[in-house]
Amino acid sequence: MAERLLEVDDLHVHFVTEDGVVRAVDGVSFELERGQVLGIVGESGSGKSVTAMTVMGLTRDVNARFDGEVRYKGKDLLRVPEDEMQGYRGAEIGMIFQDPMTSLNPVYRIGEQIVEAIQAHERQDKRAAKRRAVELLKQVGIPNPESRVDDFPHQFSGGMRQRAMIAIALACNPDILIADEPTTALDVTIQAQIIELIDHLKDDFNSAVIMITHDLGVVADIADEIVVMYAGRIVERAASRELFYDPQHPYTWGLLGSIPRLDRPRPDRLHSIKGAPPSLITLPQGCKFRPRCPHAFEKCMEEPRLEQRVAAPGHLDRCWLDLDYKRVHRDETISGGHTEAA
């Protein structure tokens, strides 16, 4: 069995604000093994980014409250002091962000920014580190890395900058690479290249990947397991194939319905999920998706637990609907035909 790198166990992240307590993440658990790609999918405000940033220790703040555990190779990162955490960031866990246009410092050369990442954790002189920077740029597919290493970020295109970000994140050979919406700000043609690159580098660097996205289509090909988050909770979790072929939660259906597809009859309009995600300060009672769910009924006033309700092992969801009902209504909902409450 592959080495278990990360265990997130009942993670809670709350932020105390003037308007009240924001429950950004409420009881999230998942595991990550070496070589695995985990997709975390959800809308803005579902808590997916906060979960990932908390693993990196980037949400630490006077107003942040944490509960649960984030165990990296058995060590609880939530309780590691800040200066020790610096040793994990970049070295053990690397991260790339959504907007490559703003994620690189405009006043330093690309090479300097990679060298800085290397020297933060490894005792290497500048020349050796720069040689490694060139090597990294080559690995992430930058043409003429020997000369481009001395370019400034504004001389790179968006896709190239994201490649450079990946080079920075992988500079110290981390065991986990967290990619927070790495393709959202990129052209569609570049998106697939970046996803493919991440998937390919994962094997070269023998690491695991957490891929965060709001677009199920992005992780469809590369994720081994997918976690769907809504309002700070996991609403469904399954192996990738399982999630696409037998989705259980109406929210997941909504997400699937919002992917344009060629293998289904073309709908008049691309389906969208009605309404907006709830305020994380005043969450609805019971199932958090209830106010937007076309299939909600009385029982939904009580929040369902995340548990296995179908035959496939490891396929967990939070929905009270019975399997027969779902079998009948699912395709209709995904294709957008079913919008009013049943």
Place this chain on the structure above:
Amino acid sequence: MLTFLVRRSIGAVLVCLAVTFIVFLIFIVVPGGGRLGTAERIAGKNATTQNVINIEHQWGFDRPIYVQYYRLMKKMFTGNLVSYTSQQNVVSQIWQGIPITLSLSIGAGIIWLFFGILVGVISGVTAGRLSDRLITVLALIGISMPVFWLGIIARYYLAEGGITSFFPDGEYVGISQNPAAWFSHLILPWLVLAVLFIGFYGRVLRGNILDTINEDYVRTAKAKGLSSRRILIKHVLRTSLIPVVTLFGLDFAGVLGGGAILTETVFDLHGVGQYAAQNIASFDLPPLMGVTMYGAFFIVVFSMLVDLFYAYLDPRIRPT
């Protein structure tokens, strides 16, 4: 880079030329009054009729306008501009004031830049906490205090003849004559002049730091596992200081160009600023024309330096 330099220098020369023309317009053409009236203004109070007629002829007020402009420029650049009230050569008077003004501005500039940055960094990093609030209040007090008032208070409490006599009172001692006396005579003027700028720079830098700290690239720096000190210095301060460079360049040029009129007057420093103040009081135009040109020259030179330094600091605006 060289073409940028050349282009920017040519631009600077053109701006200086435009300034000379505007000075000519403001002091000579716009007020009007005919050829004799203009000559009377230049001659100053208590001028004899013969003087006025001589000036009219010398300055070419009886000739076409371009001759007048040419003669003014010739006087200014050959050092023949003379105050008819005091019979002193304007250029040599300014020249005499330069070491004093230069001493004042360099010392004060170092103090205000250093403490401005210090204050800005402390309040930016501790934003919202007690130290930040305290600094904010102090900065506002510093910005609000008029220089002439602060200068007099400082003299009253700290200078010789006042309550404590810690420092010598006013006047300037040349650095080559007695460096220690030069220093002790200038401490109070430096501090008084710097106070206003410290508060202002601190506020500006605090704002910049708070903006920069939320930049995505600062988050990237954190994600690399850099120490918070390195993040602050290399990633936050480096970009936050860029606008401060502009401010400093122009403020410094302003003070050097005779802008510290109040400080120089309060502490009886016979620099360019005080020379300007005297001649404003006596409405003596030739010295004012000279001082205006002199001040404009520094502003133009320093804004060019700021541009060059900017290009060095921010590769995005660097010409390729």
